[in-house]
Amino acid sequence: QTVVTQEPSLTVSPGGTVTLTCASSTGAVTSGYYPNWFQQKPGQAPKTLIYSTSNKHSWTPARFSGSLLGGKAALTLSGVQPEDEAEYYCLLWYGGAWAFGGGTKLTVL
Amino acid sequence: QVQLQESGPGLVRPSQTLSLTCTVSGGSITSGDYYWGWIRQPAGKGLEWIGRFYTSGTTNYNPSLESRVTISIDSAKNQFSLKLTSVTAADTAIYYCAREFQFWGQGTLVTVSS
Numbered sequence: 001q002t003v004v005t006q007e008p009s010l011t012v013s014p015g016g017t018v019t020l021t022c023a024s025s026t027g028a029v030t031s032g033y034y035p036n037w038f039q040q041k042p043g044q045a046p047k048t049l050i051y052s053t054s055n056k057h058s059w060t061p062a063r064f065s066g067s068l069l070g071g072k073a074a075l076t077l078s079g080v081q082p083e084d085e086a087e088y089y090c091l092l093w094y095g096g097a098w099a100f101g102g103g104t105k106l107t108v109l
Numbered sequence: 110q111v112q113l114q115e116s117g118p119g120l121v122r123p124s125q126t127l128s129l130t131c132t133v134s135g136g137s138i139t140s141g142d143y144y145w146g147w148i149r150q151p152a153g154k155g156l157e158w159i160g161r162f163y164t165s166g167t168t169n170y171n172p173s174l175e176s177r178v179t180i181s182i183d184s185a186k187n188q189f190s191l192k193l194t195s196v197t198a199a200d201t202a203i204y205y206c207a208r209e210f211q212f213w214g215q216g217t218l219v220t221v222s223s
Contacts, residue, residue: 001173036210038156045205045213046148046156057211089156091210097171098158100148 002026004092006101011109012080020104021072022090028071029092035073036091037066039084040103046089050075082108111135113206113214121200121221127193131206131214132186139164139184144209147180147191149202150216157202161209162189196221 003025012018022035029035037050048057050066053073063079073090085108090101117129131145138145146161160170162180170178174193182189193200203216 038210040156045216046210047213048210051210091156091158096169098161100156100158103155 002092002094002099004090004099004101006088006090006104008102009105009107011107012077014080014082014108016080017076017078018080018106019069020075020077020088020090020106021069022074022092022101023072024092026094029068029073031068033073033092033094035066035068037064037073037075038089038091040087040089077106080108084108111208111212113208113212115204115206115214115217117217117219119218119220121196121219123197123221123223124195127191127196127200127219127221129191129204129206129217129219130188131190132188133208134187137184138182138187138189145180145182145189146207146209148205148207149200150205151199151202159191159193159204198222 005023031053034052038046039049040046049060049064054066065076067074088104112134114132121127144161144163147159150156160178160180162168177194179192198221201221203218205214205216207213
């Protein structure tokens, strides 16, 4: 049973920078895991921000970026806005199935 | 713009089969190289990937659910469906359909209870 691990919670000040990470129980996360990142606000469906490690959708704000960092997938928010307060989920491909991380609750304070 | 809408019973009895349908508008589910899938989320908890269907007919399922899940399509109705057998209270969740993972439905709450 693969486990995808994210920080349970993070706090950032408005205008600041924060990095969320996504680790795999199987070892280092590589581009072959096709990391995806989602943002979910209360009562809403998740919204895709990043796919295949670092690719953005047309609606993804420029302040969001995806990368691989120290054997993990990472989502960096630069110049955080109050509206970025949300739950963030990563998703990894295991060659036959996807697995979500447990989510990171990001507080902007 | 592709839109997806889940539909189905909001209440399912334990040990019965959960059946949901996702209706797609704004594009054909049989055209293009897309995966169509289901994700669920118990109240107050994280997301769980259930499975997906590829336009070629290939399916992939979450190993923890594979013995109980079937995803199929009805191309004539531009719909795809989810069947989950032998449900328990642990299957109570909001169920989302999605075109991986660019477009999502709004989600539908399914409660398993007698």
